[in-house]
Amino acid sequence: MRPPGGFPIVCHCLLLETPRGLCLVDTGFGIGEAAFGALPGYYRPLIRPVLSDAEAAHAQVTALGYDPRDVRDIVVTHLDADHAGGLRDFPWARVHLHAREHAAATRPATSADKGRYRAKQWAHGVDWMTYDDRGGETLFGLSAIRPLCGLPDLALVPLAGHSRGHSGVAVDTGSGWLLHAGDAYWFHGEVASPPHCPRTLALTQRMIATDHRERLENLARLRELPAEVRVFSAHDPRELDLAVS
Ligand SMILES: [Zn+2]
Numbered sequence: 001m002r003p004p005g006g007f008p009i010v011c012h013c014l015l016l017e018t019p020r021g022l023c024l025v026d027t028g029f030g031i032g033e034a035a036f037g038a039l040p041g042y043y044r045p046l047i048r049p050v051l052s053d054a055e056a057a058h059a060q061v062t063a064l065g066y067d068p069r070d071v072r073d074i075v076v077t078h079l080d081a082d083h084a085g086g087l088r089d090f091p092w093a094r095v096h097l098h099a100r101e102h103a104a105a106t107r108p109a110t111s112a113d114k115g116r117y118r119a120k121q122w123a124h125g126v127d128w129m130t131y132d133d134r135g136g137e138t139l140f141g142l143s144a145i146r147p148l149c150g151l152p153d154l155a156l157v158p159l160a161g162h163s164r165g166h167s168g169v170a171v172d173t174g175s176g177w178l179l180h181a182g183d184a185y186w187f188h189g190e191v192a193s194p195p196h197c198p199r200t201l202a203l204t205q206r207m208i209a210t211d212h213r214e215r216l217e218n219l220a221r222l223r224e225l226p227a228e229v230r231v232f233s234a235h236d237p238r239e240l241d242l243a244v245s
Contacts, residue, residue, distance in 0.1 A: 001082065001235070002048040005200025007187070009235035011082055012243070013057050014180050015064070016171060020150050021072035024057060024093070025169045025180045026234060027086025030121070031056045039081055041115050046204065049082065058089035073151060077182025077234060078166040079105040084121045091124050096148050098156055099130040101165025112210070113164070131156055139170055140177070140229050142221055146170075159184040159222075161215025162208065170229075179231040184218055186235040191222050 001009045011028035030036070034051040043049060053059060061068045068090060075096045076083055084105075087095060105117040131145045138144055139155055145167075146155035157168035162183040171178040186205055189196040209215045225231055232239035 002050070003046060003201065003204045005198050007198050007201055008237060009186055010237045010240050012232060012234050012240045015061060018073070018151060018153065022061070022066060022070045023073040023075065023151060024071055024090070025075050026077055026083045026182070027057050027074060029056060029082055029085035030089050031058050033085050037120060040118055042208065043081060056089065057086040075148065075154060075169050077169060077180065078163045079117055080163065080183070081118045081121065083234065087122055087126060088124050094127045094129050096129040096131070096151070098158060098165035098167045099132045100160070101163060101167070102128055102130045104164040133158060140225055144170065159218040161211045161218050163210050177229045179225070179229050180234070181222060181231050182234045184215070184222060185233050188236045188238050190219060191231060193223065195223065
């Protein structure tokens, strides 16, 4: 995607092997997205995605030598169009997410939420698995929701602000923790010390955030994570390069 300012961003999805089968964290845009119909208001003028079928999660799962039908579970950080586009490419998968995000997207109550989400992306009928904050559980100092149904090594980490029920997804790999932080930030410098971010990327994130202050508070918490937690965002190309190299 090409937001203003000359800093291209990516859709960073995670493919996990679990005892239940494959699990995707976020799905990016889907196959045939360009022909699927109009994207929500700000995407074309502001985010300017390059919609490539070869880069869709379904095509990349196949290219890795897996059968897309083995993707039994999907965990989404939130339901913006660049995270939920691939849901229809795996219609047999259960989809796990925070209950607040599910409510905001499927029963939008504000004009901002009505314009933000794209109901067509789940019109095929989704087996939703939703989770409320249960309280009490924490992971590396952040509140956490776990276990997820059938996915004992995964947790939702509520990081609201970008959207109402936006959550990170923590994964216990057996040799350390990964934290897919979704859109809690877009640029690796935002969790660096001292924090820094190209101004245009910071402004674009502020413009899109449901609650800018809450997003900044959660971003500050991410900066305090212990070094052994490998955190990455949904959109930083450098973090994606590091993950695949
Ligand atoms: Zn996003």
